[in-house]
Amino acid sequence: MKSRLLHRLNPFLDIAKTGWENRDQLGYAWRILNKGVCDGCALGTNGMRDWTMDGIHLCWIRLNLLRLNTMPAFDTTILRDISALRQQSEKELRKLGRIPAPLLRLAGQPGFTPVKWEKAYELMADNIRQIDPERLAFYLVSRGTVNETYYVAQKVARFLGTNHIDNSARVCHAPSTTALKQTIGYAATTCSYKDMIGSDLIVFFGSNPANNQPVVMKYLHYAKKKGTKIICVNTFKEPGMQKYFVPSAIDSALFGTEIADDYFVIKPGGDIAFINGVLKHLIENDWVSHRFIEENTGSWDALVRLLKNQTFEELEMLSGVSTYEMLRFARKYAAVSSSIFVWSMGITMHKHGVENVKSIVNLALSRGMVGKPKSGLMAIRGHSGVQGGAEVGAVPNQFPGGFSVNPEEARRFATFWGFKVPEKRGYFAAEMLDAAHDGKLDFLYCIGSNLFGILPD
Incomplete structure (x- = not known):
């Protein structure tokens, strides 16, 4: 009873804690909330409003980071x-x-x-x-970094003669970028948060937005009101995905919102085996969208042959999920007309991260859940500046606009910028540290990052 009461009171205690922490700068703190941007997401907030949803925009990350803006030196x-x-x-x-x-x-x-x-x-x-330009490197973290900072940093790096520039956003979702480009031709999410509201089904793979993308929870709150079912596939039942208190929705802040309708707990690294088991059930029960597959996909027969060579016993062992549970998921998926598949670091941060994402794409395409309203593929990101880093070229293998680093594009940007631009790919973040270890790097400029924390090895 006491635990339930504390759980219900936690949102209000957190708000009170934020007020207490900022008591010496209450006026300034209010101006930041009322007129500033959100530290926790990339929705382009204007004070406590954003351009995607009506109502107040407020999340726990924003409250938790408020003191970083108001604290004295x-x-x-x-x-x-x-x-x-x-x-x-x-x-x-x-x-x-x-x-x-x-x-x-x-x-x-x-x-x-x-x-x-x-x-x-x-x-x-x-x-x-x-210093030789080949011995210079730049690394940026995404939270709180605006596009202008990314752009200037990558341009300065190239002005100095190096493409050794990277950012945390590329590190997190590089497998998503590769897999989506190779499967659907576009390295981007195919739907928006707004599509969640009214979708029949939302499936989260390896993702805990309650902790990492709390602004999503308000969309899920409204989606649940519209009748959306939510399934989580993860190695752990995240408490925040069972019941969540949305601070900017009064009814949710008071009573909480039941989020996940079902949970499928898998072994670490068992995502592909689980999805392949679901696909086998979809195929065997003729629950796939044949017309969509024929008109919009390729190599479907090859996938079917691959799945035939995998037994349910093998897939059970690899995924940690029974054949019956795979069938139960397949039935839920087969019963809906629209669905959104969401994934995050629990999918991408594996040696086989690209293959993980491709398996999710296969699952979505098998029933035509790409290219229509309230459906799609969503690689969910966590920080407020993640998308801009790659868009404006703060990566070692692309110039602004997603143009590949090669001699032809380097000459084009040299004409545009008025200085010689390096022509070969630079170091990725892990390669920067390897180069430093091997004595090949003399200068590393970090913006907002703790490399010891994110790359401890």
């Missing part, structure tokens, strides 16, 4: 010796406050010393001038 004397700070977590370090000035640490020194901006620019410029 810390006293730089605490950085004279950073040995004690090494024991603190990222969260504890953030609570110290905002960085008030450029900080410099020379080899052998125990900590950082504040310097003037002119000095910082001079030091960086002097060092960059002496």
Whole structure:
């Protein structure tokens, strides 16, 4: 009883906590919420409104990150010796406050010393001038990074003579980009959040939007009101996907919204086996859309032959899901006229991430759930600046607009920009660290990133 009460009160306690944390800057905090953009998503908010849904736009990520905007600067004397700070977590370090000035640490020194901006620019410029462009690299994180920052960073990198630039958005959904390009011809989601409201079925694979994309939960709240059924396929029953409290919807904030109607718990890495089992049931029961397959797809017969060579016993062992459960999923899917398939890091962050995404595409195409309203494929992203990074060329293999890095395109951009542009692909993020380890990198410029956290190896 006590646990249920706390669960219900948590949304209001979080709002109260946000107010308390920002009590020294309440006026400024309100201006940020009322007139600023959202730190948690990329919906182009204008204060507490966005351009995709009526009502208030407010999510837990925005509230949790509000203090980063209102907190005062810390006293730089605490950085004279950073040995004690090494024991603190990222969260504890953030609570110290905002960085008030450029900080410099020379080899052998125990900590950082504040310097003037002119000095910082001079030091960086002097060092960059002496470094071979092939030994320079740039890395950006997506949350809170606007398109203009991405664009300037990639243009500066190329002006300096290197294509060694990457960002976290490409790291997260590179398998989605590759798989979608190779299967449907377009490396992009085929539907929008609005399509969720009114869809018969939404399936989440390896995704927990309650934690990572909370703005989605408001769409799911309204989708449930329209009668949408939601299925989660994951290795764990995420509590937030069972019941969620949407802070900007009064009824949900008070009583919560029941999200998932069904859960299929699979083994880690068992997604392809599970989906193949579902496809076998769809084919054997003639629940596929033959006309759509014939008119809009290729290699269907090859897929059917592949599935015939896989036994349900093998698929059960690989997926951790029984044949009956695969059939139960297939029946639910076969009974609807529209469906949206959503996936995230639980699908892409595997050695076989591309194949994972392709299997989801196969499932959608088998019943013609691409290219029509309230249906589609949705590679869901988590941060507020993810899409822009690739669009404006902050990646090592593409120029702005998605043009491939090659001699012909490099010459075209050189004419446009007025300086020589490097012609060969640069380092991806992991390759940057490998290059540094091998002594091939002298300069790494990071914007908003903690590489020790995301690439600990």
